[in-house]
Amino acid sequence: MATRKPRTAENRSDSDPFGGRLDAAAREHAWERLGSDPFDVVIIGGGVVGAGAALDAATRGLTVALVEARDLASGTSSRSSKLFHGGLRYLEQLEFGLVREALRERELMLTLLAPHLVKPVSFLYPLTKRIWERPYTAAGLLLYDSLGGARSVPGQKHLTRAGALRMVPALKRNALIGGIRYFDAQADDARHTMTVARTAAHYGAVIRTSTQVVDFLHEADRVRGVRVRDVENGREVDVSANAVINCTGVWTDELQRVSGSRGRFRVRASKGVHIVVPRDRIVSESGLILRTEKSVLFVIPWRNHWIVGTTDTDWNLDLAHPAATKRDIDYILDHVNSVLATPLTHADIEGVYAGLRPLLAGESEESSKLSREHAVARVAPGLVAIAGGKYTTYRVMAADAIDAASVDLPGRLQPSITDRVPLLGADGYHALVNQADLLAARHGLHPYRVRHLLDRYGSLVHEVLNLGAGRPELLKPLDSAPDYLKVEIVYAASHEGALHVEDALARRTRISIEYPHRGVDCARQVAELMGETLGWSPEDVTREVDVYLSRVEAERDSQTQPDDQAADATRSAAPEARPHLVEPVV
Template sequence: MSRQKTESEVARTTGRLGPAERADNWRRLGSEEFDVVVIGGGVTGAGTALDAATRGLRVALVEARDLASGTSSRSSKLFHGGLRYLEQLEFSLVREALRERELMLTRLAPHLVKPVSFLYPLTHRFWERPYTAAGLFLYDTMGGARSVPGQKHLSRAGALRMVPALKRNALIGGIRYYDAQADDARHTMTVARTAARYGAVVMNSSQVTGFLREADRIAGVRVRDVETGEETEVRAQAVINATGVWTDELQRLSGGRGRFRVRASKGVHIVVPRDRIVAESGMILRTEKSVLFVIPWGNHWIVGTTDTDWNLDLAHPAATKADIDYILEHVNTVLATPLKHDDIEGVYAGLRPLLAGESEETSKLSREHAVARVAPGLVAIAGGKYTTYRVMAADAVDAISGDVAGRMAPSITDRVPLLGADGYHALVNQADQLAAEHGLHPYRIRHLLDRYGSEIHDVLALGDERPELLKPIPAAPNYLQAEVAYACSHEGALHLEDVLTRRTRISIEYAHRGIDCAEPVARLMAEVLGWDDARVAREIEVYTQRVDAERDSQLQPDDQAADAKRSAAPEAREKLTEPIS
């Protein structure tokens, strides 16, 4: 006899994170006992939840703000093999990163992770080409040329044909190589949804306020729903702290001493229109401190990054005028037509969680990660790099094997495609038919496929009863209105900033930074989330104040002044308190 599926069962099959699933997940947090609670909804926490769930463990993932709201939405958006780590003789890290990149490109997330080419301009005669070629040969041999083309040597004329934007005297030749890129926020959210598909309880806007103890061991966490103010206790055999730059704060909250400390290094990127740099390839440029990337990003370029210590607000790192000037100054040394401040459409600042004590220069800190069992029932993981999140997650789950009853299965996430990967390649070949069926241009279907993969059917289905949802968002035509509704019904978006900054990237891809489409987007969200007019008005006001604060911070001369401006904006999640998980 058939029966109707419960909300929990639907969520487990689809990975849906909508309002009904959120209510059910909150009930489950307080009523079930878990094998492991993972704190932190960045890529490491989401990856840890997926790893644990696919080993057959009962898993809860809690995040105080939004999925990927910290470091995991503010990276250079590269799945890169770590070419520059070869110079630091980090061979095992490069080999590991290249293997992970290959898995993402071919098996786990081909809909989200794509090849991208870079030109490395040569500026020194005689020694630089053979030196760089030797490094790239080693890189290609270790896996850098698997699934993507290997290095290609170019004369000055050939390099200038590939990147006409370069000054003729800025190079004597070049070498092209390939890496991979992804929308980091979408990728992290998809990892979390895949964990939900395999049974994990995934809850954003859920702040850890304390730890539960039984005798000398950690036995779970106290959690506050920062949307409603409700609190509950979540029982678990083990807790994993995967909070990145908040690792030390959570460690203090647990009452124990950590085995390592985490330093925050600020990285700033700017976004400019594609036509401001005439090029068929991205670029990687050496600076006196590190490297500067010019990365193709749809109709835009992302240029960055900086690398400086940050000791202020961890939730809202602020870019300064000095940061932006640094990027412009260095990229303009090679561009025939310099970039100006007026060319900038978007700016974002993120914090890298680096293991403290290894070096005073953040750009030279090892990107290896560390896992420590800091108390019975409590494990912390920190460091590492986005590309190797899956390896970090497996190590973190391995570390709780002594806390969880029964034999633990080995990690299998190298064989678990992310939500939307299955069937993606066939759908790419069917893009023209899909376009005709839904009255859309094929380029629009391909854009959606590279954001949702085979989940595109659920997005397009929203237009069956309401055809207007398949029209572009006013003032943000790269995105459809259906994507806003889907972000709320399936992807866990709870606030206007969640949609404008992470489910889409409107906040950095348009010069208005989302202000011009805030009202129509908020109205679309209201239909799914049940907002009244007062709530719509508040969401628009809070988001507008956020954008104004960010713009003001980017005119300030130093971190302290920029932090003061950015911190003045209100939180979308009003009931958050410090320390934040």
């Protein structure tokens, strides 16, 4: 069993000498620690729950390592609806506890933990039924507000049909008889997850991506660690731990099979597809929430774009690359066009993304009850699994996972304190917003550009802009993606752990879904900027570009296919950026 080492000022391996920076030196240091240090906890999975669990454990004084086979947030946590919300529709399902919990988390994000990343967003709920629908919906929103929804955002506002149409001129006049506006919150999910992981590193956690669990280490009937492979070069090492936590979401069942332990619950993958269209295609001051026959459809403001989604269908194919089909896209277009005066077409679509929700299922299909609640279990001595839940409640899930591992940890476990630990970039953010004009003048940028940077990096903006000192060309926009500066790509490689062009274009930025070219037109420029930091040869640059172009081509082709099987076959044919990944990926 691993024994915890006392923390001292001299014991540098239990602190963070890199200040939360995920660069090449930190990556090599992390590999050395994985092979030499015993850990209290090893966390498998670099999504928001895994990153949150690493932060929770580190801030409780535990030694912790997180390993992720691909990139931070490369699965579900970069492909959500990008909302921090209470889940208005869960009120109808009488899941009051879940709504209250989610609204508390939303409030924490808006006010203390991540005000630089999480912002209020309004939605119009169009009313279509006379007499009963307005009081029924108003009562639900009143409950939503009373459970915590209207603390840092405005409460509900009732609108006549004329008032609703003034707010959302894009709607057909006969699509509603009135409306109610309410507020939730949104964030760039991939950037938020990455910031949670960097904050965990800042507090001493070992964070290592491109590091795949290939086996579990056992001592009698207990799990005592994992064997991991660096999927960039193929080297392997054993990692010793008192407890291992499976935070792999839709991969939970696969990981259980690798561990040799029988799971206490099963996870079903539900595919959700979103499309991205230009902001001028839907004339509106607010987002929309529309009822469908199965669930709801969101039209979400996203900078100069709208995100429209989502679908909800079972997925039993490649978990790493869920593929959107033409049928999925048509479903979204048909539903949103039923209320729009000027219909959207396939030609309007700038980007498409598909993600998998990890939903809990029972032991059999007959008894299964899919839920957005989460479950946590100690499935074997030394092994904990957590799954289900929703992005908004990641912090609660993370704390529950560490609590569940406490039986395998020596000594008394301190209580979770992450409700009082701001993420990197939060401290000083509001003051910098007031100083945006001064900061812009100092660096020769337009104030709107600085405000955009502040909403992506918060007070870490100084680190970003300082990379342009003496290199003014880095403070210029990318040639084919002018919403982003070249220095942001350099920072992604030098501080944020981006190892491949795909990491930068799909997650550190959202160029892959925000531009019709989906990153193709700037892939070489991005590869050259990253290569300067990561030491790539010209051949490496070319390979990175080729792999990314193949990925985009496969995704475009999959989105023309009629069904999941055909789309999956097309998408899965694209090469992996990480050369030593093996299936099953966990």
